[in-house]
Amino acid sequence: MTVSLYVHVPFCVVKCAYCDFHSTPISPEPALADHFAWAVGEGAAHWAALGVLDDVASIYVGGGTPTTLGSATVSPVDVLHRNARLAPDAEVTVETNPDTTDPAIALQLVEVGVTRFSLGVQSFDDTVLRTLGRCHTASSAERALEDLLGTGAAVSMDLICGVPGQTRDSWRDTVRRAVSSGVGHISVYPLTVEEGTPFAESVSSEAIEPPDDDLAAEMMESAGAELVASGFRRYEVASYARDGCEGRHNAGYWTGRPYIGIGPAAASMLPAEVFGAAIECEAWSDPGVAGIGRTLEGVPPECRRVRMVNPADTITFLRKPVGPPEDVEYLTGVEAAAEDAMLGLRLTDGITDGTASDAGVADVLTELASQGLVEHVGDRWRVTSRGWLLGNEVFESVWYAGTHRGMGWHSL
Numbered sequence: 001m002t003v004s005l006y007v008h009v010p011f012c013v014v015k016c017a018y019c020d021f022h023s024t025p026i027s028p029e030p031a032l033a034d035h036f037a038w039a040v041g042e043g044a045a046h047w048a049a050l051g052v053l054d055d056v057a058s059i060y061v062g063g064g065t066p067t068t069l070g071s072a073t074v075s076p077v078d079v080l081h082r083n084a085r086l087a088p089d090a091e092v093t094v095e096t097n098p099d100t101t102d103p104a105i106a107l108q109l110v111e112v113g114v115t116r117f118s119l120g121v122q123s124f125d126d127t128v129l130r131t132l133g134r135c136h137t138a139s140s141a142e143r144a145l146e147d148l149l150g151t152g153a154a155v156s157m158d159l160i161c162g163v164p165g166q167t168r169d170s171w172r173d174t175v176r177r178a179v180s181s182g183v184g185h186i187s188v189y190p191l192t193v194e195e196g197t198p199f200a201e202s203v204s205s206e207a208i209e210p211p212d213d214d215l216a217a218e219m220m221e222s223a224g225a226e227l228v229a230s231g232f233r234r235y236e237v238a239s240y241a242r243d244g245c246e247g248r249h250n251a252g253y254w255t256g257r258p259y260i261g262i263g264p265a266a267a268s269m270l271p272a273e274v275f276g277a278a279i280e281c282e283a284w285s286d287p288g289v290a291g292i293g294r295t296l297e298g299v300p301p302e303c304r305r306v307r308m309v310n311p312a313d314t315i316t317f318l319r320k321p322v323g324p325p326e327d328v329e330y331l332t333g334v335e336a337a338a339e340d341a342m343l344g345l346r347l348t349d350g351i352t353d354g355t356a357s358d359a360g361v362a363d364v365l366t367e368l369a370s371q372g373l374v375e376h377v378g379d380r381w382r383v384t385s386r387g388w389l390l391g392n393e394v395f396e397s398v399w400y401a402g403t404h405r406g407m408g409w410h411s412l
């Protein structure tokens with residue numbers, strides 16, 4: 001079984017105002033960083049002992065900000081290499097932020113097998129960065145880009161649009177500077193207001209304007225046009241790449257490849273029989289660990305796929321890196337097929353007639369095509385430019401139709 005491997009590093013220099021990921025704003029002392037690396041090794045050894053890491057297509061060390069671990073960032077990558085059997089062309093990505101990118105450590109990471117860095121730039125406008133609560137500036141982002149590109153590894157960057165106060169000119173300048181930086185991959189996201197974040201509080205107290213969805217959609221489109229005109233290809237709803245620079249780890253999430261998540265709040269997705277084997281292991285039967293009651297009930301007979309999330313608790317992970325997940329979702333064969341169709345439509349290549357038929361979504365796709373939201377080309381269904389603007393509604397319709405077969409499709 002080919003899998004992807006994800007490691008969640010739950011530390012950041014500061015907590016960005018809009019972020020609801022599991023991360024704590026600290027720069028770990030060397031002893032904590034080393035202990036974290038040990039815990040990742042324990043997690044990897046557990047899955048390796050179950051035979052799940054015999055064919056690893058990609059590793060993604062994300063978070064959080066993995067490079068807050070400083071020189072100890074190298075150890076988790078090294079330990080994963082030693083526990084997993086990587087495909088010869090495996091992609092190994094480490095996320096980093098401008099203020100935690102150290103050129104010497106970046107070179108060491110490449111020496112232990114990192115092939116790609118993903119840098120959180122978000123904007124080249126310091127005013128926008130301050131609104132987002134980012135801890136870096138545009139010039140530190142440019143320095144980090146230079147350092148990362150200097151390692152010879154592939155580099156990706158993330159950008160955010162639709163930020164209150166962000167002008168069209170500011171956004172145009174950010175996209176142009178991203179293109180001219182020399183990276184091969186750029187992801188573009190609209191800002192979303194996540195409940196419980198300082199940003200959501202500022203919006204609800206009217207200290208800040210809420211994001212303008214129409215302006216964000218316009219910015220997404222203008223960025224797409226600029227990127228495509230500059231030689232990038234949109235291959236996923238939010239992802240653009242030069243030839244050969246497509247991110248292979250995320251592509252696994254959209255094409256149904258099983259994945260293993262190590263670290264607090266990390267998610268895994270496995271075929272039911274592999275999950276069944278994991279349930280049997282002693283480490284998961286420790287009654288002192290939260291979530292045990294739900295996971296040991298066993299796998300329902302109709303289950304084909306299991307998705308699970310580790311406890312979002314860094315202390316628990318550091319004390320006991322291998323334990324049962326906190327949340328477990330059992331998917332039937334029908335649900336797994338609907339999920340494959342829905343996620344596959346995030347890719348610009350879309351899904352085949354066979355995938356649509358297996359998922360029972362051909363009728364809803366025909367209806368969506370009549371509304372100009374998807375199109376049928378050759379033997380594939382794919383989302384149109386208009387459909388991307390209503391992406392969530394398209395994906396929801398496909399999911400609903402696939403999981404309510406025989407009950408008609410869910411019209412937008």
Ligand code: SF4
Pocket residue numbers: 011012013014015016019020021023063064065097120
């Ligand atoms: S750097 Fe990323 S993970 Fe960390 S707080 Fe900011 S958005 Fe969240």
